Amino acid sequence: MISKNALQRLEQKHPWIGIVFFLDLIGGLALTMKYMFSRTVTMQYPDKEKWMPYPRYRGHHVLRRDENGENKCVACELCSKICPTNCITVVPHENEQGKRRPLVYEVNLARCLFCGLCEDACPEEAIALGSTFEYAAYRSQDLQVGCDELLNAKGKTEQGGCVVSAQFFPDDNARVEAKEKAGYHWWRNIHRQKDKIESSVQGKDR
Amino acid sequence: MELIIAAIVILIKVIVIAVILFIVPIPLTWMERKIAGHIQQRLGPMRVGWHGLLQPVADGLKLLTKEDIIPDQADRLLFKMAPLVSLVPPFAVFVAIPFGESVSVMGYEISLYISDMNVGLLYILAVAGLEIYGVIFGGWASNSKYALLGSLRTCAQLISYEIPMGFSVIGVIMLSHSMSLLDIVNAQQDIWFIVYQPLGFFIFFVAGLAEAQRIPFDLAEAEGDLGAGFHTEYSGMRFSFFMLSEYLVMLTISILCVLLFFGGWHGVLIPLPAPIWFALKVGLFIYIFMWFRFTFPRYRYDQLMNIGWKVLLPLSLFNILLTGIFIF
Ligand code: SF4
Ligand code: SF4
Numbered sequence: 037m038i039s040k041n042a043l044q045r046l047e048q049k050h051p052w053i054g055i056v057f058f059l060d061l062i063g064g065l066a067l068t069m070k071y072m073f074s075r076t077v078t079m080q081y082p083d084k085e086k087w088m089p090y091p092r093y094r095g096h097h098v099l100r101r102d103e104n105g106e107n108k109c110v111a112c113e114l115c116s117k118i119c120p121t122n123c124i125t126v127v128p129h130e131n132e133q134g135k136r137r138p139l140v141y142e143v144n145l146a147r148c149l150f151c152g153l154c155e156d157a158c159p160e161e162a163i164a165l166g167s168t169f170e171y172a173a174y175r176s177q178d179l180q181v182g183c184d185e186l187l188n189a190k191g192k193t194e195q196g197g198c199v200v201s202a203q204f205f206p207d208d209n210a211r212v213e214a215k216e217k218a219g220y221h222w223w224r225n226i227h228r229q230k231d232k233i234e235s236s237v238q239g240k241d242r
Numbered sequence: 243m244e245l246i247i248a249a250i251v252i253l254i255k256v257i258v259i260a261v262i263l264f265i266v267p268i269p270l271t272w273m274e275r276k277i278a279g280h281i282q283q284r285l286g287p288m289r290v291g292w293h294g295l296l297q298p299v300a301d302g303l304k305l306l307t308k309e310d311i312i313p314d315q316a317d318r319l320l321f322k323m324a325p326l327v328s329l330v331p332p333f334a335v336f337v338a339i340p341f342g343e344s345v346s347v348m349g350y351e352i353s354l355y356i357s358d359m360n361v362g363l364l365y366i367l368a369v370a371g372l373e374i375y376g377v378i379f380g381g382w383a384s385n386s387k388y389a390l391l392g393s394l395r396t397c398a399q400l401i402s403y404e405i406p407m408g409f410s411v412i413g414v415i416m417l418s419h420s421m422s423l424l425d426i427v428n429a430q431q432d433i434w435f436i437v438y439q440p441l442g443f444f445i446f447f448v449a450g451l452a453e454a455q456r457i458p459f460d461l462a463e464a465e466g467d468l469g470a471g472f473h474t475e476y477s478g479m480r481f482s483f484f485m486l487s488e489y490l491v492m493l494t495i496s497i498l499c500v501l502l503f504f505g506g507w508h509g510v511l512i513p514l515p516a517p518i519w520f521a522l523k524v525g526l527f528i529y530i531f532m533w534f535r536f537t538f539p540r541y542r543y544d545q546l547m548n549i550g551w552k553v554l555l556p557l558s559l560f561n562i563l564l565t566g567i568f569i570f
Contacts, residue, residue, distance in 0.1 A: 061538070068281045068537040078285040 079199055079222065082212040086202035087222055089167045091192045094150045096168035097143050097181070098189040100161060107187060108162035111138040115154035115163050123147040124154060124163075138183060145171065146179040167193045170212065198222060247350075255356050259336055267489040268298040274532050281536040308478035313384060316475065320383035325476070325483035328376020332490035334369045338362040339497055340424050342507045342516040354517070355424065362423040363415065363502075367408055370453070370494060373487065374400045377462070377472050380484070384475035392471030395543065396462035399452055402550040403459075407449035409558035413442040413565040414502045427506030434505040438568070441561045443503040445554050450495035452550070455488065456531055458538040461546060496527035 047054045054060065079085050089095065100108045111128035129139035154163050168190045173179050181189075200219035202212050272287065272295060279286025287294025312321055339362075340355035359365055374397055381393020415421055417438060418429035429435075436443050452459035463471035473484045500506060500523040507516035514522075541549070 064537045065533065068533065071283055072277070072280045072533075074283060076280065076285050077283045078279075078288075080285070080288065083289065 082202070082204040084201060084204075085199050085219075086212050086214050088193055088196045088198050088200055088214065088219065089169065090196040091167075091194065093167055093169075093193070093196065094152050094155075094165035096145065096166050096171050096189050097148075097154075097186055098164050098166035098168075098191050099141065099183065099186040100164060100191070101187065107137060107183070108160050109138050109141060109158075110136050110160050110162070111141075112136075112159060114157045114159065118153045118157040119148075120151060120153065121147045121149055141183040141186065142180055143186065144180050146176045164192065166191050167196065251350075251352060252356065255352075256337075259356065260333065263333055263336060263490060263493075264486075266493060267486050268302070270489050270493070270528065271298045271301070271485075273528070274535075277529070277532045278536050281533070302482065305478055305482045310478045310480065311475075313386065313475050315385045317383040317385065320379045321475075322480075324376050324380035324383060325480045325487075326376075327379055328373050328487045329483045329490075331369050331372040331376075332487050332494060335366050335494050338365045338423065339494075339501070340427065340506070341520060343424075358422055358424045361421050363411060363421045363426070366423075366494075366498065367404070367411075370491070371400070371404055373491065376484075376487065380476065381472035384472070386475050388469040389472050389474045392462050392468045392474065395468075396455065396472060399455070399459065399461060399546060399550075402547060403449045403452035403554070406445050406550065406554035406558040407453060409555070409562060410442045410445035410449065411502060412558075412562050413439045416562075416565050416569060423501050423506075427501055427508070430505040431508055434503065434508075436503040439503060439561070439565070441557060441564070443499070445558045445561065446502065447499060448549075449554060450499065451531070451534065452546075454492045454495050454531070456492065457535040458541050459546060460535075460540060461543060492528065492531055493524070496524045496531065499527050500524050 047059060079087060081087065102108045109126075111126050113126045113128065116122070116124040116126045123144040125140060125142040125144075126138050127140035128136055131137045150165060152165055155165055158164075163186075166189050171179070195218065198219040199222045200214045200216050202214045204210075204212050275297070276286040276294070278284075287297035290296040290300045312318060337356045338359050340353075340358065342354035344351050344353040346352070377393050377396045377400070381389045381391075381396070384390070414426060414435055417435060418426045420426060420429070426435075455462050461471075462468075463473070468474070473481055476484060500520065504523050507520040509516070509519040
């Protein structure tokens with residue numbers, strides 16, 4: 037360390053030394069060499085890994101069920117009212133038990149901007165933005181999702197923010213399936229002070 | 243009989259070297275992309291084959307199946323000729339390059355070079371200089387401003403760096419009293435010429451970077467201002483010929499660095515077979531080329547010319563003078 041400082045001082049005093057020996061270029065080369073052998077930050081999605089979103093992540097909509105396994109939504113239409121892009125269609129009706137339930141509940145995911153206002157507006161906590169983010173479709177009609185699909189969609193993650201190992205199925209119904217529940221913290225490879233970051237994230241997000 | 247065997251041996255050697263030269267860019271592109279990736283903390287190609295090893299093959303297939311576009315207003319003959327013209331000299335150079343001394347197979351002595359010319363070095367510099375025609379033709383025939391500007395820049399660059407390059411090897415020639423690469427390497431049996439010629443090596447290396455059009459001297463294909471330089475209009479297989487020749491030039495420069503300054507196939511300390519030592523050293527130089535590429539930004543055009551004419555040329559002349567005094 038001492039010798040390095042002495043060298044730096046010498047160079048500051050006589051700038052020509054740096055120019056003659058290309059110290060700036062050598063510094064650059066040393067830096068790239070260091071990076072060459074450092075850990076890569078690539079997340080190998082979709083082949084081997086997949087990111088689990090945080091609980092706060094706003095993805096594909098999901099309709100929650102109550103304790104009887106019934107749709108929680110009471111078709112009050114508040115969500116469709118508040119929606120800035122007008123992409124929720126709710127048609128209420130009365131079911132056999134005389135309860136107000138949606139006859140039609142459709143979300144146009146192609147138009148939705150995932151602001152989460154519907155989730156905030158809902159008095160029954162029925163609609164929510166879940167954790168699914170892989171729902172690309174070939175036709176825009178396919179992004180018009182109905183009640184059944186919404187009831188079966190994946191809800192929010194419990195912890196999230198991690199990279200789990202996954203498997204890629206490149207068939208017609210292409211998908212990436214996570215193979216485990218918990219993985220490594222996705223920030224680990226990017227931020228070197230691993231422990232500090234991890235603890236702070238856990239403190240805030242749980 | 244003797245004559246026929248000799249002819250057959252030479253033919254086989256030529257074919258083997260040509261095939262190797264066609265194949266060598268495949269691992270080189272893979273290596274380049276891997277090095278690029280890791281320097282930028284990425285992984286590089288990972289999907290085709292083990293760690294993306296087959297990626298260059300996939301890319302080659304893709305290039306083969308691509309539509310071969312010739313621009314409407316292009317000079318069709320020159321446009322078709324240019325890739326070939328730029329591909330031939332890098333191959334022709336390897337006629338004079340020795341890869342080792344000789345091995346005996348079944349009692350028959352086979353030399354690891356096609357021909358040991360007494361003017362080998364001169365031949366290599368001259369033939370390598372011909373590559374510039376491919377660049378000029380390509381840029382001119384495309385009839386596009388970017389291609390033309392790119393090829394003009396390349397010409398100016400290649401011509402101005404060929405001079406210091408030629409001068410920088412004179413020191414080596416003076417030390418070894420020969421232009422034959424075999425003699426030059428054998429003269430370095432005990433002490434590599436890098437010890438006597440650090441300045442010469444530096445000039446040769448920098449000029450070599452410029453000759454191979456690698457960063458920081460890759461003005462010919464400065465993506466930011468020229469599209470892709472002289473091969474902007476090329477696609478498919480014709481484009482890959484340009485790439486092929488670029489990689490071969492890089493290989494040639496690396497080999498020359500090793501032959502002229504780093505003792506060729508003579509090893510130090512660890513006794514390894516000569517070809518392995520040779521390959522290791524060449525590999526190291528190729529790595530350095532790629533390492534440079536992903537470290538440095540590109541020089542501005544006037545800086546490039548300044549370095550060539552105002553720094554490297556006087557330095558190379560000074561080096562000749564120094565070598566003369568040293569020998570005297
Ligand atoms: S997230 Fe926003 S845009 Fe999307 S459906 Fe809900 S309210 Fe509408
Ligand atoms: S999802 Fe909530 S806000 Fe929307 S209609 Fe149903 S209960 Fe009302």
